[in-house]
Every structure is written in C-alpha cells, then in structure tokens.
Amino acid sequence: MKTPIRILKAAAVALAAAFLTFAAEAVTIDPAKVTVVTREPKREAVKDFLTHFELITGVKAQVVATADKVPAGNYPIFLREAPEGAPKESELKPEEARWRVTDKGIWIWGHSLHGGDYAIYSFLEDALGCRWVWKTESAWFHQNPIVLDAKEHSWAPELKIRKMRAKPYDIWRERLRDGGHDVPPFGHAFTGYWGLYGQTGLHPEWFSMREDG
Secondary structure, three states: OOOHHHHHHHHHHHHHHHHHHHHHOEEEEOHHHEEEEOOOOOOHHHHHHHHHHHHHHOOOOEEEOOHHHOOOOOEEEEEOOOOOOOOOHHHOOOOOEEEEEEOOEEEEEEOOOOHHHHHHHHHHHHHOOOEEEEOOEEEOOOOOOEEEEOOEEEEOOOOOEOOOOOOOOHHHHHHOOOOEOOOOOOOOOOOOHHHHHHOOOOOHHHOOOOOOO
C-alpha cells in the first residue's frame, strides 16, 4: 500500500507532466502574419469574424480565397473549410460546429445546416473570449499575440428548436447560435372560421362567448 508521501509525490509528478504537456501544446499566433482563407468574404458571419479579429488584435487580417494564395511563413485561418481527415457531412450532427487549432493553422467548419457559421461564433466565443451583449454590441479583450491550446473543439445543440423573436437583431441571434432543425410545420389555424361559421350564425357554439354576450 502506498504511503501518503508516495501518493503526494506521484500526484506532483503527474501534475508537472500535465503542465508540461499543456505548455507544449500551446500555439502562439502573431496576428500580423495571419491570413484568413475564405471563399465567402461577404458572408455575414465571415465579416463578423474579420471585424472581431481586428478589434481583438488591432490588426486587419489579410484575406485570400484559397490556400495556395497564403504567403510563405504566414499562419492560415480557414473559415467554413474542413481540414483533411475531418468527419464527413453524414458523420456530423445537425448544426454541429467544429474548429481545430494546430501549429500549422486553424480550421473552422461545420454541418451544412448552420454549422459553418456557428463554428465561427463558437471559435470567437470559446477560444477568443468574445461575449455577445445585445443587438450589435459585443465584448472582448485585447490579445496580441494570440495564445491558444492546440486542440479540436466540437459543439452541437442539445435543443432541436431554439428560436427567439428578436428582429431586427438577427446578427445577435446568429452569434448566440439561435436556430433549429427538424422543426415541425406550424402556423395559425382556423383563421377564417369566424367569418364562415360565427358571423353567419351557422355554428356560434363553436366559439367562446365574450362578457358582452
């Protein structure tokens, strides 16, 4: 049986090893050498990413359409593009968002149903610390350089239907990953029944009676 001292020593060694592993897996990114790779620079979520990248780092990122356009020595961030070996579309959950941080670049992608945009907001929120206050307002803290853990992150909604009526603040809803899938059809019902059966007196008993009778 191990003595308490031996247990403490073993725990200290394990903790030190975990710390060294964590330190070894940290990726330091110079914003001045970042190139964003996207085929959809006018997409709202992509523009939002570029805006917040500049707010956070003080650097306006270079944008190119394909990986072969990334200057030598620059660090690529691929928006809405999966890395090699990533799970296929059929293997992703509906609306699933993913991002992967390595020393070679960052890939941000997801399911074809909202997942790519939600991955952008997941990265901004969960990796870079952005918070979505209200309407078009957001909160962030300055980072230059950016230091991230080398890891892959996945997010998928637990609720199939997540809808808020917050127009005209659609960008706020998008940032919060407000959406849904497998939504059953619905709408207003019996909208013409009063005219057909109430006003005509055919079936007044089908309707509730007001206080005035």
